[in-house]
Amino acid sequence: MPPINLFRKRTASVDDAIPLLVCDDSSMARKQLIRSLPANWPLRISQAEDGRRGLELIRQGQGRIVLLDLTMPEMNGFDVLAQIRDEGLPAEVIVISGDVQQEAIRRAKELGARAFLRKPVDAAELAGALLALGMEPAAARPGAQEPQHLLPSVSFRDAFRELSNIAMGRAAELLGRVLKVFIRLPVPNVNLLEAAELQMTLADAQGNHRVSAICQGYIGGGIAGEALLIFHDSAIADVAGLLDSELDSSSHPELLLDLAAIITGACLSGLSEQLGIQLSLGHPLLLGQHCTIDELIRLNRPRWQQTLAVEISYALEDHDIHFDLMLLFTEDSVARLQQRVEMLHDLQDHRP
Incomplete structure (x- = not known):
């Protein structure tokens, strides 16, 4: 489908403004995107928190x-792109996502996305993508400022969920290359949990599987904490098959440790980079093999009292394989994390 001819030379009048939709479930991401849009361009901005609402608008x-996220509840970005194509809706879509797998980029463009930008978005790259659509900036208006009422309020939980989303995507990109599969990504869960609540969360994710x-x-x-990576025992042999590895009693722990190094290392590296800190990783420990979640929690309850828990459930497309990564930050770390997130917002709010 050729580009929609919407962007001939325009003035900055309200009637001539181009309707632009920011569709992302994260209020932090929407705020970042709105702030990254070129100043004084003739845009009329709307926002949607999920794909279904985005399609309605x-x-x-x-x-x-449309500035479109891929990982959203209700309807993900791939489904939105497919519906836009099927209905022939007049929309130019720029995907801006934390899912940076090459297969995700290929699928998005195959479904009609005009460009694919990585989160957190670079303002110059976003301007370049808009220019590539044929849009031209309006003449600058001296003293003009961004409409503050457009900017959503951002809670710490939402901000940290978005940081985790970006880190999750980087880990998935690395894991997908290693296993040569497409990783289906969820919306991360972020909650402050007691040990009993953590047990219920893990039980819901893993069921009665060993x-x-x-x-x-x-x-x-x-900041301090522990990363907990949990595998269904039934999936380990399938993962070994993807790696063309022989699995026996001696190689089973080695395979788990190798996967943990890839997933945990990449995810924490992504968080460290965004927060502007350096997290040092300890040696991985095998907490339990072939046990139930109840047994795992009982053995480790003293380690996990109240904790800020980030839950990420990875699933491998076309395979009955999934596993859960829990990032468990100590209670004492929460105040420091809040401070780093607030500093991040302050820098964004006062960018030139």
């Missing part, structure tokens, strides 16, 4: 340009 003419778990501590910048 596009059908109403409020999304001739599991094996790897734990790896991390510390740095006044």
Whole structure:
């Protein structure tokens, strides 16, 4: 489908403004995107928190340009792109996502996305993508400022969920290359949990399956915690098959430790980079093999009292394989994390 001819030379009048939709479930991501849009360009901005609402606004003419996330509840970005194509809706879509797998990029463009930008978005790259659509900036208006009422409020939980989303995507990109599969990504869960609540969360994720778990501590910048990676025992042999590895009693722990190094290392590296801190990883420990979640929690309850828990459930497309990564930050780390997130917002709010 050729580009929609919407962007001939325009003035900055309200009537001539181009409707632009920011469709992302994260209020932090929407705020970042709105702030990253070129100043004084003739845009009329709308927002949607999920794909279904985004489609409604596009059908109403409020999304001739769409900045679209891929990982969303209700309807993900791939489904939105497919629906735009199937209905022939007049929308130019720029995907801006934390899912940076090459297969995700290929699928998005195959479904009609005009460009694919990585989160957190670079303002110059976003301007370049808009220019590539044929849009031209309006003449600058001296003293003009961004409309503050457009900017959503951002809670710590939502901000940290978005940081985790970006880190999760980087880990998936690395894991997908190693296993040569497409990783289906969820919306991360972020909650402050007591040990009993953590047990229920893990039980919901893993059911009654027997599991094996790897734990790896991390510390740095006044922040400490443990990464807990949990595998269904039934999936380990399938993962070994993807790696063309023979699996026996001696190689089973080695395979788990190798996977933990890839997933945990990449995810924490992504968080460290965004927060501007350096997290040092300890040696991975095999917490339990072939045990139930109840047994795992009982053995480790003294380690996990109240904790800020980030839950990420990875699934391998076309395979009955999934596993859960839990990032468990100590209670004492929460104040420091809040401070780093607030500093991040302050820098964004005062960018030139």
